[in-house]
Amino acid sequence: MYTLLHQDAHCGARRGTLTTAHGIVQLPAFMPVGTLGTVKGVEIGLLEQTGAEMILGNTYHLSLRPGEEIVRSLGGLHQFCGWNGPILTDSGGFQIFSLAKITKIDEQGATFRSHIDGSKIVLPPERAIKIQEALGSDIAMVLDHVVALPNDRKTLEDAMLRTVRWAKRCKEAADHPYQKQFAIVQGGLDPELRRRCAEMLAELDFPGYAIGGLSVGETPQEMYDALDFTLPYMPVEKPRYLMGVGKPEDILNGILRGVDLFDCVMPTRNGRNAQAFTDDGPLRLRNAKYQRDGRPLDETCPCPACKRSRGYLRHLFIAEEMLGPILLTIHNITYYQRLVARAREAIERNRFREFYDTTIARLTQD
């Protein structure tokens, strides 16, 4: 399912494709997050215009509401939400971390207290897979055990080993005509744990691999270091997915080191919260300085938000008009898509390093 098209001659960045039952994805790629079967605020037709090729859905959330059997009976997640391109579903592993206060975890699996009605939700690895199969996503993530950072070595090792055991169970539970499973490397910021995890999972021969458990409390540099000592142990001939990352500079740092795939709520959530991403760093559109600013967010951006002035967008947020969050979400997704598109082009010319240097310099100036 993964094809390596070109390896940049001067850094770890690589250009590839990911072939799924619902289409081919150009790598490196960024997936907008659509937890509940919707990329919040963006109608599918507009989402397609951002350049996004693959989106995310969530096992835990969709299982709770509306329930995977309802999605299945309505034709599967693609038909249900109207997105005909590839969909990757996250397993609920991240919710073990983000909903830790209402979650219990043991070898059997995770047990959630539903955040909606308080009822008990049992999620063993096998069930996480069955739900994703009912949803009919193109790529299913194995259920992993995500822990916060920093954390002690024992906790990290236990979570890592459990993640490996669960990955095996997920693989054995697989029974779907086209769905592929990605395994997830855990191990926190410990090089040895990361390496062991990557090696054990590689032996299980999954069609793709993810790096999980990052951007959960560590510094950016620690995250980049973790990539440096983890990626070398991940199969070269398989796609590598850095889960939940990140800011534009994080994406570039991932690509530089050989990551193919990313997802993050940042363009959508921050867009809803009035932050617009640009090459010159993020703009907080609620700030008074944009009141009389007649410029678009980005002169070169083709998105609908950039057909309007910053002053107008600020007005929408101050007036709490729903179009503000919608337009900024579309802009941000478009920005991320253009960022990875430019990265792909740079890799093809063996110029990613230069692209990285100049773009990072602009992003982080001030």
Place this chain on the structure above:
RNA sequence: GGGGGAUUUCCCGAGCGGUCAAAGGGGGCAGACUGUAAAUCUGUUGUCAACGACUUCGGAGGUUCGAAUCCUCCAUCCCCCA
């Protein structure tokens, strides 16, 4: 003509002798957000040479060690009886 009630920091609105630069909203300003319990959350919002000082609670006087809080007069607004 008579009786009663109001007037608080940008707005609304608490306060009813000290612990009040003054609750709480709103508005303003700023910040955060990384596999979405987030169209959310946090901070700040009299002035200054600011861990202290100064000026504020319609206006002017007064009582008191001390007043946004009590008294007198004035101004403005509202209600009731004529």
